[in-house]
Amino acid sequence: MVSLSQVPTPRAASDRAVAEDLDRSDQLAVYRERFVSPDPTLVYLDGNSLGRLPVTTAQRVAEAVTEQWGSGLIRSWEQWIDMAQSIGDEIAAGVLEADPGEVVLSDSTTVNLYKLAAAALDARPDRHVLLTDDDNFPTDSYVFQGLTAARGLELRVIETDLDAGLSTEAVQAAMDEDVALASFSHVAYRSGAIADMVAITGIAHDSGALTLWDLSHSGGSIPVPLRSAGADLAVGCTYKYLCGGPGAPAYLYVRKDRQGELRQPIWGWFGQQDQFAMTGQYDAAPGLARFLVGTPPVLSMIGVREGVAIVAEAGIGALRTKGQALTSYLIDLADEWLTPLGFRLASPRDVERRGSHVTLHHPQAWQICRALIERYDVVPDFRAPDRLRLGPAPLTTSYADVWEGLDRLRRLVESGVHESYPAQRSRVT
């Protein structure tokens, strides 16, 4: 799968012609034209926070507004009512390793984490531990704190090397038969480290625990082996690598044979067996629909379909290959240009353990981040306290973008312009 032949030697990396050569032989280069890119000087290295706008999405949203809502009015629910399921099936087929009827769009990632974690805890009433790690995304951790506090359960938190990511051995050491649910991020939001979904799910299952994976930083950029792992539950974000638009609804996955046994706690009319009978008694729908709750935000769902279609067309295998090459190239440049300036790699150096973003430590990461955005037209991301996160999303980023971004970063730090920025935290997600 992995073609490292594209990765140049460190010696050559700093020559811009290398980037141009790589772009010429990039099979995915054509996909960059499928996205809006109005500012040619911008280097966008934050596609892992908010993916770019597909060219077709503006038109599709406009049609949904003027034709479906404006003209069709309430009658358009005939088109909208199954959209959460049909887009879910498209994600299952084109983005994840999952079957039809196992993935559905619903709510936010956080609400989905709550629903699925609660369902799992309720399904293992004789166990009292929810296992996670300290490298999980904050909202995951908050949800788990709330659920365990309300139920008098134990939240067991594995301490992780935040640059290396979660190790399978650490999960093995923390697992026992008290664990009802083990929940981790597939790709760590700080470092981009990949957790071994197959091995970790196996460890959980050997102890009789259920698993809940957060795919927000993996879905759409690397293979997600839900089926191979036999993973029970997952949630994921559509506004990062899936380019669904700001705050677009999240997706959730429940393995087919778990759907009947699990009940989520927010009983609403979209999870009801016969929704429009409007009967008094709640009867959970038999399949995945029981994990739905209320009326979905239609206009925010439209973009998800467009983004997912492009990701599926490009293919996860090709995206993974390019993602590995792009991040390897980025690390080569960082080694040559940035290490001498006080940067240090905060991601796995092993390409097999690294997702599609690369993070660097620098004591002035916050000031550098602000100065890069405001003075050098490069958009990275800051992660407290000292991390600069660079996300060259493989669908929309060229090798020349990476060269240009790192060259500007190098020049910025050499110039010392960031020293004039006050030290403070970002409000940007």
Added chain:
Amino acid sequence: MVSLSQVPTPRAASDRAVAEDLDRSDQLAVYRERFVSPDPTLVYLDGNSLGRLPVTTAQRVAEAVTEQWGSGLIRSWEQWIDMAQSIGDEIAAGVLEADPGEVVLSDSTTVNLYKLAAAALDARPDRHVLLTDDDNFPTDSYVFQGLTAARGLELRVIETDLDAGLSTEAVQAAMDEDVALASFSHVAYRSGAIADMVAITGIAHDSGALTLWDLSHSGGSIPVPLRSAGADLAVGCTYKYLCGGPGAPAYLYVRKDRQGELRQPIWGWFGQQDQFAMTGQYDAAPGLARFLVGTPPVLSMIGVREGVAIVAEAGIGALRTKGQALTSYLIDLADEWLTPLGFRLASPRDVERRGSHVTLHHPQAWQICRALIERYDVVPDFRAPDRLRLGPAPLTTSYADVWEGLDRLRRLVESGVHESYPAQRSRVT
């Protein structure tokens, strides 16, 4: 407040010239031009299910897509991050009787019901009853069934005359000091009957219970006296009278002095005190933000601002006056034309007890509803088992629309064309 002088005598109602006279003297008639209305023959009597599209919304959504998302990318979160609160404040000021910092956009109505009902039950741990009625919207009832089942509490359900709506006396009779939370719809979704928010909240408070109001069918069409009532909690829908667009995010209200004492169960990063510090420990934000959860669907929020602005400009007082006149006129026509055809009023006849929609019983309501939509270009709503719901939203409906809609309904039933439709349930919300 109420001007009944506009309501014609029953004798005159069936003369179309009466409707035209009423439209000429309608102060709100100008607002109809603020909405897209591409099909001049359509009579839309379902603005209480999905409000019409404001002319400005298409442009605002397009800007959000191409400029904010497409060009601004992640940097646009500076504009988006406080939108839930600022639109909430606009709803508080222009739609409800509430103060800044008491209303915020978040999630779906159902998820908000769950969060606020759970918070209320947790705040009254020495009480074991959640009180509601059998005329509440199904999703409200389902949420309450789920919450009380999970906590081993009693769900006490008042039996209501579904045409007359919830009586204050029935609430008084069902209330006692076991009740932790009393939750009702302000306007009943079937009949349009108004519950007496001030009196019922007073009864609950006299027993030490908290109140949670569902404003989905009242907010944007009649005054909502949250402050006068001292109401504790409320949720509401933005895609009906507020014309925010299909599935647009709901709002929630928490009385200022209750915010500190209440905790909702879904702990997420948008409810965290210092969201972007991304610390490991969840600390609920001090004010209303603690009732937020995850990343909001930005594109679906844009329309809410536009719809709310028009409602606020028209004014709830004027909308209430026109709503009373429109529904009274509709009932006059129904008395004259439809009662002889087997229809029977399923809404309060007393204009003071009636919201902005009118419902009629007919044994073939389902078939009539389908035939009206498909053959007569009139869009009403069906409510099982035998109700035809007519929602002449005061902001976008003319008296001539009401005349035309009821005339077509009369002609349809006289023709018997609906007899050829099979009896079955609607999938349309």
